[in-house]
Every structure is written in structure tokens, then in C-alpha cells.
Amino acid sequence: MASDRDRRHARGPGSLPSVGGVKAIEIHRLHKRYKHVVAVDNLSLTVDQGEVFGLLGHNGAGKTTTVEIVAGLGKPDRGRVRVLGLDPLRERAAVRRVLGVQLQDAALHHALTVRELVRLYRTLYRDGADPDELIGAVGLTGAARTRYDRLSGGQQQRLSIALALVGRPRVALLDELTTGLDPRARRDIWALVENLRADGVAVLLVSHQMEEVERLCDRVVLLDRGRVIAAGTPADLVTEAGAVTLDDAFLALTGRPHQELS
């Protein structure tokens, strides 16, 4: 699908300068409760610029709730969240300029084509990506004129990635990045994320795929019922669990096979 040239040009030339050493994402003692459920329980973590940081955990562990709060789409009960030093709730417009968000259930206009949607989202940014180059980078050139509601699940997924990146963000929140993609498309999207990192973009990645986590993530936290139960590099988690693979480490550290709850 995407050529190296497409991927290089989707972000434009050159790396992003780092913003004064400030953390890309800072979460301090975050707490969020829904009626009967504590979704996020005293969570603290920081993500550096140019780092790919993984949020792991079973279904219901609090990953999406955390991502939504970082994106300014949810209000924390307690705690501090900053994106490049900005408050996602109080400085919404400034955060929107630096943040790209791919969520599990994007609500898009079903009658618009891939190219129309990418162009529409592009108008929200002063310095966004070239729509056709970005469409190429996620492997959708052949489907550029296809309406959203006629796309396959994997194509919709690729489009959601393009829309997260159309503003050339400094910080990207990618929730289940490659779910539903075939192995080839998955590898191409992984390469795209590696290029983002090389350009200095910070990525907070929610993933259930340990192969993806091992390949992409510099550091991870493992959540269980909203709490951090392990943190470090993927290799640290394997060592901590006395396991051979990250899959085994996940099972050992959470005490349950993660597919069971999927």
C-alpha cells in the first residue's frame, strides 16, 4: 500500500523541534468514576516528545477513559492532565492544534467519500498534511472516491488514522490502532507510527496486540481496574513477570488471559 515516499511526505519535510523540554503528556493522580465503577484510579504517567507510550490492560481497565480525558472529551474527577503543558479542558483550542486523536468509534458523515472527509478535516488546521499524500500514506488511494459507508472495516480504520494525523499533530492518541487490519496493512501502519516518532511526535497507543506493543512502544503501563500494576519497557515487563514473551507477561501480571474478556 503506502510507499516510503508517501509516508515521508505525509508529514512534510523535517522533524518537529521539541517544545522547550516540556512533556508531551503529563497525567498526575488522575481519577475518574462513573456511577458504580472507578474507571481510572490515581493514574500518573508522562510521555516524552518523540516517544511511543503504550496503555495496556484488559477490556474495561480504563484505557479509553484515560485517552478521552487527555483529548479533552471527558472531565476528570480529580487530577491534572496536560498536553505539551496545555490543559485539554481549559485550553481546548490550543490543544486541538497540537493533538491528533483516533478513537474506537468515530462518528463520521457516512455519505462523504474518503477524500472529502480528509479534505474537510484538513480545513480545521492551518498547517495540515496534504490530503492526497496522507490518503496514500494510509493505503487508501484506491478508495479515495469511495463513500465512508461503503468502506470495509479495515479501510474505515485506516481512514480514522488519516483523520487523526491530518493536522500534523505533535501528540497523537491512537486507540486500537490496527484492530481489524490485515497483516500487511498492520505493518505499513506500524511503519507510519515509527516515522511519526522519528519526526518527534509523541504517541499514546492503546493496544491489545503484544506484537504491536513490542515493536512500537518505548515504554508501557499495564492497567487493571484503573490502576497501574506494572510499568517500564516491554522488556522490563517480561523480566518482571519472569516470562518469555510479552503475551505471557501480560497473563502473569494481570492473572487472567486477556482474550478471555475480549
Ligand SMILES: Nc1ncnc2c1ncn2[C@@H]1O[C@H](COP(=O)(O)OP(=O)(O)OP(=O)(O)O)[C@@H](O)[C@H]1O
Ligand atoms: N460512559 C460510561 N458510563 C459508565 N461506565 C463507563 C462509561 N465509560 C466507561 N465505563 C466503564 O469504565 C470502565 C473503564 O472503561 P474503558 O472503556 O475506559 O476501558 P478500556 O480499558 O478502554 O476497555 P476496552 O479494552 O474494552 O476498550 C469500564 O468498567 C466501563 O464499563
